[in-house]
Amino acid sequence: MQAFEYIAANTVSEVVTLLDEKGENARILAGGTDLIVQVREGKRNLDWMIDIKSIPEVNEIDYNADSGLTLGAAVPCYQIYAVEDICDAYPGLIDATTIIGGTAIQGRAAIGGNLCNASPAADAIPPLIVLKATCVIAGPNGEREIPVEDFCTAPGQTVLEKGEMLVSIKIPAPQENSSSYYLRFIPRNEMDIAVVGAGASVVLDAAKERFISARIALAAVAPTPLFAEEASTLLAGREISDSVIDEAAQAAQSISRPISDMRGTAEQRTHLVGVLTRRALNGAIQRVKEAV
Amino acid sequence: MTKKSHVQTTINDETVEFLCEPRQSLLEVLRDELHLTGAKEGCNNGNCGACSVILDGRLVNSCLVLGIETEGHSVETIEGLAEPEELHPIQDAFLENAALQCGICTPGFIMSAKALLDQNPKPTEHEVRYWLAGNLCRCTGYDKIVRAVLDAAAAM
Numbered sequence: 001m002q003a004f005e006y007i008a009a010n011t012v013s014e015v016v017t018l019l020d021e022k023g024e025n026a027r028i029l030a031g032g033t034d035l036i037v038q039v040r041e042g043k044r045n046l047d048w049m050i051d052i053k054s055i056p057e058v059n060e061i062d063y064n065a066d067s068g069l070t071l072g073a074a075v076p077c078y079q080i081y082a083v084e085d086i087c088d089a090y091p092g093l094i095d096a097t098t099i100i101g102g103t104a105i106q107g108r109a110a111i112g113g114n115l116c117n118a119s120p121a122a123d124a125i126p127p128l129i130v131l132k133a134t135c136v137i138a139g140p141n142g143e144r145e146i147p148v149e150d151f152c153t154a155p156g157q158t159v160l161e162k163g164e165m166l167v168s169i170k171i172p173a174p175q176e177n178s179s180s181y182y183l184r185f186i187p188r189n190e191m192d193i194a195v196v197g198a199g200a201s202v203v204l205d206a207a208k209e210r211f212i213s214a215r216i217a218l219a220a221v222a223p224t225p226l227f228a229e230e231a232s233t234l235l236a237g238r239e240i241s242d243s244v245i246d247e248a249a250q251a252a253q254s255i256s257r258p259i260s261d262m263r264g265t266a267e268q269r270t271h272l273v274g275v276l277t278r279r280a281l282n283g284a285i286q287r288v289k290e291a292v
Numbered sequence: 293m294t295k296k297s298h299v300q301t302t303i304n305d306e307t308v309e310f311l312c313e314p315r316q317s318l319l320e321v322l323r324d325e326l327h328l329t330g331a332k333e334g335c336n337n338g339n340c341g342a343c344s345v346i347l348d349g350r351l352v353n354s355c356l357v358l359g360i361e362t363e364g365h366s367v368e369t370i371e372g373l374a375e376p377e378e379l380h381p382i383q384d385a386f387l388e389n390a391a392l393q394c395g396i397c398t399p400g401f402i403m404s405a406k407a408l409l410d411q412n413p414k415p416t417e418h419e420v421r422y423w424l425a426g427n428l429c430r431c432t433g434y435d436k437i438v439r440a441v442l443d444a445a446a447a448m
Binding site for chain 1: 294297313314315316317336337338339341344347350351352353355356357358360361363404407408422423424425426427
């Protein structure tokens with residue numbers, strides 16, 4: 001691996017100053033499961049690795065039924081699914097955290113890292129989008145907060161400007177009669193990268209027969225994970241039926257612009273968007289109906 | 293070459309000090325600096341699990357952790373498992389079940405199994421298979437390994 005300097009930072013402002021000073025030559029180290037491989041394989045050049053795991057804010061994992069979840073950018077997957085309240089509140093997020101890599105990867109890999117790595121196939125991003133997560137970003141000009149669907153701009157690229165770091169992710173508290181679901185298609189049972197991923201969240205009426213609102217998001221069918229806005233909004237107020245779910249699935253397919261690569265062809269991916277969107281919606285609906 | 297840093301960590305319950313460059317992974321430090329060659333380098337990118345060790349009670353791929361990151365932390369490796377005169381029950385179960393052939397993946401599988409049994413002493417077969425999904429074996433076909441872990445769980 002190429003040589004670089006390592007700094008274990010203790011505060012957010014220290015990281016912001018370092019990033020502002022070093023620019024592209026510095027990169028934040030959280031779980032390291034993507035970054036270390038990229039540097040080792042020569043896909044990323046850097047002079048400085050800034051380890052943020054000693055900073056309290058990025059390790060925060062705080063759930064409250066009124067205010068929702070604050071998830072520090074460096075919290076590894078296993079800490080998330082270890083909290084029962086979080087599993088109950090955001091099952092779609094748990095679907096993703098339990099399939100990112102295997103056990104050893106989940107022991108290190110952070111959701112914040114999954115975001116900053118900005119892979120089009122990132123499993124954690126569709127659930128964050130459907131759960132209306134926001135990104136808390138610290139920078140030289142203070143803090144800003146943006147919707148998670150605006151965070152990734154291209155493969156490996158994010159909205160983070162020079163000197164900026166992702167500090168935490170905030171997810172609003174779940175509403176009454178709501179749930180979420182994420183699934184992906186891979187040719188094996190586990191330890192693989194999504195050919196297509198789809199997440200859905202739904203809020204149903206008291207009778208659980210009608211959508212009050214829904215959100216759908218997709219992975220691996222565009223240069224960034226996608227919020228399927230039209231597919232989501234067309235469900236609002238509609239009675240739950242196979243045909244309305246088909247309509248949403250078709251709307252999701254219409255915004256997909258997949259490529260053909262070693263994992264699958266564009267045609268297969270477009271087909272999968274329809275299948276997985278239906279399954280994600282039905283999965284989320286089923287969870288609302290099963291809840292006591 | 294970057295300047296070497298002094299790191300103090302706990303390995304298999306003993307305080308250990310070493311010098312390393314930031315670019316050296318925990319796996320490289322274990323093998324090349326500390327001569328603990330139980331953990332193996334397979335893929336060096338987090339897919340195969342041959343380098344699995346336990347860091348602060350959690351299973352990790354030591355190829356994806358920097359040695360310098362372990363300052364003040366605690367690492368368990370395969371070398372710490374057996375008593376001087378007695379194998380660990382998981383090691384016994386691997387021998388009894390012939391759960392290894394070439395042996396390259398074995399230290400990783402055993403550390404992974406230990407991490408599982410530490411937190412879930414009586415796993416189901418499904419839980420064992422899912423937990424071990426990050427460890428690859430090209431010899432056994434996995435079945436003997438899964439049976440060994442279930443036997444070890446029963447024996448412990």
